[in-house]
Amino acid sequence: MPMLPEGTLLRGTAVADDDWAMLDAQESLPTAGKVLVPVTRWMEEFADLTDADSQRIGVVLEVDTELDAFDVRIHRVPLIAISFPAFNDGRGFSLATLLRTRIGFAGELRAMGSVHEDVVHYLFRCGFDSLLLPPGRNIDVAKRGLSVMSQYYQGSVIEPKPAFRRVQRGA
Amino acid sequence: MYRYDTIDKTFVAERVAQYRDQTNRYLQGELSESEFLQLRLRNGLYVQRLAPMLRVAVPYGTLSAHQLRMLAHIARHYDRGYGHLSTRQNMQFNWPDLAEVPDILEDLASVEMHAIQTSGNCIRNVTTDHFAGVAADEQIDPRPFCEIIRQWSTSHPEFDWLPRKFKIAVNGAAADRAATDVHDIGIEIRMEAGDPVFDFKVGGGLGRTPVVGSLIRSGLPAVHLLTYLEAILRVYNRYGRRDNKYKARIKILVRALSAEVFADKVDAEWAHIKDGPSTLTEQEIQRVAAWFAPPEYESLVDQDLGSLRLAHPEFAHWLRMNVTPHQRPGYACVTLSTKVTGIAPGDVSDRQMDAVADWAERYGHGDIRISHEQNFVLPDVRQRHLFDLWSAARNERLAIANIGTLNDIICCPGGDYCSLANAKSIPIAEAIQRRFADVDELYDLGPIDLNISGCMNACGHHHVGHIGILGVDKKGEEWYQISLGGHAGRGASLGEIVGPSFSRAEVPDVIERILDVYLAHRRTGEAFLDCYRRIGIVPFKADVYADAA
Numbered sequence: 001m002p003m004l005p006e007g008t009l010l011r012g013t014a015v016a017d018d019d020w021a022m023l024d025a026q027e028s029l030p031t032a033g034k035v036l037v038p039v040t041r042w043m044e045e046f047a048d049l050t051d052a053d054s055q056r057i058g059v060v061l062e063v064d065t066e067l068d069a070f071d072v073r074i075h076r077v078p079l080i081a082i083s084f085p086a087f088n089d090g091r092g093f094s095l096a097t098l099l100r101t102r103i104g105f106a107g108e109l110r111a112m113g114s115v116h117e118d119v120v121h122y123l124f125r126c127g128f129d130s131l132l133l134p135p136g137r138n139i140d141v142a143k144r145g146l147s148v149m150s151q152y153y154q155g156s157v158i159e160p161k162p163a164f165r166r167v168q169r170g171a
Numbered sequence: 172m173y174r175y176d177t178i179d180k181t182f183v184a185e186r187v188a189q190y191r192d193q194t195n196r197y198l199q200g201e202l203s204e205s206e207f208l209q210l211r212l213r214n215g216l217y218v219q220r221l222a223p224m225l226r227v228a229v230p231y232g233t234l235s236a237h238q239l240r241m242l243a244h245i246a247r248h249y250d251r252g253y254g255h256l257s258t259r260q261n262m263q264f265n266w267p268d269l270a271e272v273p274d275i276l277e278d279l280a281s282v283e284m285h286a287i288q289t290s291g292n293c294i295r296n297v298t299t300d301h302f303a304g305v306a307a308d309e310q311i312d313p314r315p316f317c318e319i320i321r322q323w324s325t326s327h328p329e330f331d332w333l334p335r336k337f338k339i340a341v342n343g344a345a346a347d348r349a350a351t352d353v354h355d356i357g358i359e360i361r362m363e364a365g366d367p368v369f370d371f372k373v374g375g376g377l378g379r380t381p382v383v384g385s386l387i388r389s390g391l392p393a394v395h396l397l398t399y400l401e402a403i404l405r406v407y408n409r410y411g412r413r414d415n416k417y418k419a420r421i422k423i424l425v426r427a428l429s430a431e432v433f434a435d436k437v438d439a440e441w442a443h444i445k446d447g448p449s450t451l452t453e454q455e456i457q458r459v460a461a462w463f464a465p466p467e468y469e470s471l472v473d474q475d476l477g478s479l480r481l482a483h484p485e486f487a488h489w490l491r492m493n494v495t496p497h498q499r500p501g502y503a504c505v506t507l508s509t510k511v512t513g514i515a516p517g518d519v520s521d522r523q524m525d526a527v528a529d530w531a532e533r534y535g536h537g538d539i540r541i542s543h544e545q546n547f548v549l550p551d552v553r554q555r556h557l558f559d560l561w562s563a564a565r566n567e568r569l570a571i572a573n574i575g576t577l578n579d580i581i582c583c584p585g586g587d588y589c590s591l592a593n594a595k596s597i598p599i600a601e602a603i604q605r606r607f608a609d610v611d612e613l614y615d616l617g618p619i620d621l622n623i624s625g626c627m628n629a630c631g632h633h634h635v636g637h638i639g640i641l642g643v644d645k646k647g648e649e650w651y652q653i654s655l656g657g658h659a660g661r662g663a664s665l666g667e668i669v670g671p672s673f674s675r676a677e678v679p680d681v682i683e684r685i686l687d688v689y690l691a692h693r694r695t696g697e698a699f700l701d702c703y704r705r706i707g708i709v710p711f712k713a714d715v716y717a718d719a720a
Contacts (some may be wrong), residue, residue, distance in 0.1 A: 029634050064409075088209050088292070090332030094408045097329050102443060118193060118202075118210055125328035138201060141192075148189050151182040153322040156329075160448040162397075163178050163322070164455040 002027055002035050005112065010120075013145040018132065020058055020079060029053070031127045036060050036081055047073045060112070063091035067098055079108040079130070093126045100127035100157045115140035117142035121149055127157035172233050173318045173462040175283040183280045186287060186326070190214045191273035198270060200434075213293060213331065216272055216284025220590045223302045225264045225272060226289035227279060229541050231261030231299040231317040231341070236528035236537040241282040243524035249275050254524065256517040256545040258581060258632055259338070260298050261289055265588060288619060292419075293331050294324035294404070297339045300348040301542035302504050303412035304463060305550040307496040310362050313343035315460040316369075316396065319451065321529030323397050330404045334411035335419035337404075338376070345661075350543065351375075352383045352663035353635055355421045356403060364698060367393050373403060373433065374425030381665045382422040385430035387437065401449060402441035406433070433468040466536040466551065471501020474554035486561050488610065489572040494557065501553050507547040507569040508579060512604040514568075515597045516543030516582040526567045534560050543632075544581055546574065577686075578604045581632050583640065585625030586649070594642025594649035599623055599678055606679040616686060619699045620659070635659035637700045638685065639666040640678065651678050655685065655711055656703045667708050670716055681715055688714045 002021035009018040023035040036058040037046065046057050058079030074080065080099060082092045092111065099105040111123050112132040120142050123131060133142055155162040163169060175183070190210070197207040211217075215226045227242065242262055245255045249271055255263040266450075267275060285424055289296055304312045320339060322329070330337075340354040343361070351357025357372040369391040374386025391399055407421045410428075425433045480487035495504040507527060510516050519527075527547050531539045535551035542548055547569070552560055554652045564570035573579050580603065583589065585596030600623055607613050622636030626643075633639035639654040651673050654666030673681050686699075688711050693702045703711075 025697075059295060060621045070703065087206075088332045089413065089414075090292075090334070090408050093332065096403055116206065118206075119332075122328045138196070141196075147573070148224045149182065149185050149326070151185070152328075153182070153325055154327050155448050162449055164452065164458070165448060167178065169178065169455070169458060 002033070005132060007112075007132045007134045007148075008137070008139050010133065010139070010142055010145075011108075012129060013143045013147075015139065015143075016130070022060075029057075032056075034058065034079075036079070039065055042077075058108075061094060061095065062068070063089050065095065065112060067095075069104065074103065075105060077105075078108060079104060081110040081112045082128075084111060084113040084115055087114045087119055089114075093122060095124040095136060096123070096128055097157055120144070121146050125152070125158055127158040172235060172285075172314075173230070173459065174567050176320050178693070179283065179322075182326070183283075183285050183287075186214075186285065187273060187276045187280050189607075190276060194270065194273050209291065211272075212291030213288055214272070214276065214288040216267075216269065217290045219265070219584070219588045220586075221588065222266050223269050223272070224588070225267045225286060226257065227262045227264070227284060228289050228296045229261050229284075230321050231297055231303070231314055232301050232541040232543070233303075233314065234541065235540040236531045236539065238282045238284055239418075239524050239528040239531070239539055241278060241284070241716055243521040243528070245275055245278060246521040246524065249636075253518050253520045255469065255515070255584065256436065256519060256541050256547070258543050258545060258583070258630060259289075260301070260541045260543055263584075265584075275585075287325060288331075290336075292333045292335050292337075294333070294337045294339065297321055297324070297341060297552065298349055298543060299341045300344050301540040301548045302495060302550060303343065304465070305497050305499075305502070305504055306344050306346075307498055308714055309343055309498070310345070311343040311360050311367050312460075312463055313341040313349075313358075313360055314463045315456065316360060316367075316393070317341050318459050319396065319456070320400065323400065323449075327404075330408055333404075333408055334413045335388060335416065335421075337407070337421065339400075347659075347661040347663075350632075350635065350659040350663070353377055353381070353632075353659060354384065354530045356400070357384050363390060369393065369396060369399075371399065371403070373424040374430065375663075376420055376422045377632060377634045378420065379417050379440075379627045379628070379629075380420075380422060381634040382426065383665065385425060385432055387434035393456060394453070395445065396451055397449045398444045398447060399437075399441055401444060402437045405440055406436045408486075410436075422426075435536075455575055463624065465537075468499050468502065468551075469553070471499070471555075471601045473500050474557075476554070476557065478557050483558075485572065486558060488614070489561050489570055490557065492572040492576065492614075493570075493574045497551070501554050501559060503552050505549045505551065505552045505557070505560060506542065506574045507564055508571040508573055509546050509569070509575055510579050510604070511568050511571055512578075512608065513601060514582050515584070515587075516600055516691040519547070523567050523569060526563070527569070530560055530563060544574075544579060546579070572610070573613065575618045575620075575705070577607050577621050577638075577682075578613060579620075580604070581620070581622040581636070583624050583689060584632035585623070585631075589625060589630075591628055592642060593627075593644035594625050594651065596623040596625040596631060596640075596642055599640060599642075599651065599675065602675075602679045603682055606683060616689075617698050620657075621682075622657070632659065633657070634665045635663065637703070638682065643672055645672070651675065651676055653678075653681060653685070653715075654660075656700065658700055669708065669712055683714050685711055
């Protein structure tokens with residue numbers, strides 16, 4: 001059976017049960033249950049699925065996955081996870097931004113791998129809406145989410161308008 | 172100068188609270204050393220050889236008297252009574268207690284300052300001309316655009332975790348006092364048909380692999396400033412190398428792709444976001460620019476200081492060396508040199524900071540600058556007060572008339588403080604200043620930029636010194652490699668290494684021999700750099716290594 005990854009899942013700032021098991025390159029698709037597969041396998045086997053199965057197969061991207069490497073079919077995927085090799089690897093932030101703003105991906109966008117409680121607000125602003133925090137991370141800090149910083153200068157995925165278009169500056 | 176509004180204040184206050192919590196969690200063992208490292212760097216705290224160092228951001232080198240007094244207070248209360256002016260126009264404190272840093276940041280926030288992104292692999296303090304807004308050769312004041320870039324780059328959700336540190340410099344004058352050719356992004360603003368337009372140079376930088384930046388975009392209208400920056404940063408963030416920190420700067424990516432291909436990638440990215448919500452509005456540009464409107468200048472005429480010059484030759488030297496023309500008649504820009512023999516270049520005491528703050532208010536409009544050459548600048552001094560200012564500055568050892576001379580040395584903290592350094596740099600600076608103590612000799616040598624770095628990271632900008640000195644480690648001993656012909660201003664060039672390195676004791680002699688070669692070859696009025704560019708390195712090499720042959 002595919003294994004549930006270790007850690008604590010936050011959807012938004014709420015702890016949630018993780019129902020997405022990891023399917024590695026060899027394991028066959030189970031008859032039921034949600035699974036995450038590496039993007040290479042998804043492209044080879046599952047990208048053209050349109051039946052009910054397509055709604056229980058999510059895709060794991062590496063931070064250096066090229067956008068050109070997959071196509072608009074990824075729209076239909078219910079969940080994309082980006083796997084961070086280190087919490088300070090900034091590529092995942094750009095990839096998430098592009099998935100949301102360029103590809104128009106509207107499903108669940110999950111950060112996994114080396115996810116750190118102190119960068120949660122950056123992750124959310126780049127369009128992630130769920131986080132799989134590895135064992136040992138401080139969940140209470142992670143749950144503060146966006147509330148850590150109430151003001152931003154730039155636009156972002158969740159609020160495209162920069163401060164100067166959002167509010168009357170100077171007050 | 173720019174003043175915080177509710178957004179700035181809230182942002183900085185929340186950031187201090189966040190960092191206080193992070194510090195507490197670290198001190199309680201909840202955050203590991205390596206995790207906390209990433210967080211503290213982005214809040215200005217860097218650990219040196221002996222103690223933490225807090226680098227306070229001085230946005231584009233501009234300070235108010237009120238802010239400088241707070242820095243004096245911090246030096247006095249939390250440190251050992253002094254601070255250090257850095258080559259990024261910031262102020263560093265060498266001895267803060269890690270546990271007290273949140274308190275320091277809170278004090279800074281009370282005067283609309285912070286230490287965010289002064290270290291770490293993120294967009295650093297944007298720098299500019301220390302005479303911005305007052306320089307006689309200025310086309311446009313770059314400060315409003317620096318402030319717009321500061322806000323855009325502060326805690327950017329996508330670009331706070333770059334492959335490597337990222338430095339942006341902006342210039343708006345005929346001379347390039349911001350060294351835009353040797354920055355990750357160098358921006359030159361010029362006026363075209365009455366509107367500011369932007370030229371972008373990328374991939375310049377010093378460090379291990381010094382490179383002069385490549386022009387990738389010319390004449391960009393101001394409204395596109397942020398979207399174009401976003402495109403550059405996104406390409407870099409995605410494709411810059413992360414496997415080797417010495418190959419992670421944008422210059423390596425630009426070189427690997429070629430500037431043309433890099434520019435194409437940026438353009439392709441920019442095409443998606445151009446005219447999007449991050450496009451600047453004329454209203455926003457005007458709003459920020461209003462903060463930098465000229466102060467209430469008095470209607471004055473230029474002063475004839477001839478009799479004071481005659482009566483006080485040292486004042487005359489100071490006027491010639493340290494006073495720069497101002498846009499307005501009757502005003503002057505004054506550089507207060509920190510390059511006093513026996514004091515580390517850039518080090519200033521709390522008392523000096525308080526004094527400079529007082530002078531800024533008494534003789535100008537309360538505005539102070541820090542130059543990347545590690546000096547204080549008072550940009551708005553009434554000429555009729557120059558003598559009073561000089562007299563007061565003499566009492567505080569801030570009136571040395573050596574700006575632009577060999578003794579106005581740019582120098583990193585080196586092996587005395589920095590754990591990266593291969594060699595000490597401050598004692599080298601001092602030995603050179605002692606050797607060239609004779610002011611007549613110093614003035615006769617003319618303008619010479621002498622820059623010293625204690626290691627390849629080049630914080631002392633040795634590659635762009637007319638004379639550059641680099642500390643190297645050879646089998647556990649400190650040696651010094653000397654290069655010639657570097658230049659940071661317009662027409663930037665990288666120095667050429669003379670040859671095998673020298674021991675610390677030899678350095679002053681070698682510098683003297685280099686200067687003797689210059690004196691023997693120079694034409695009337697020919698500056699060191701011009702002479703070097705005419706005759707090349709060969710005569711210098713031949714003389715310096717003559718004994719070894």
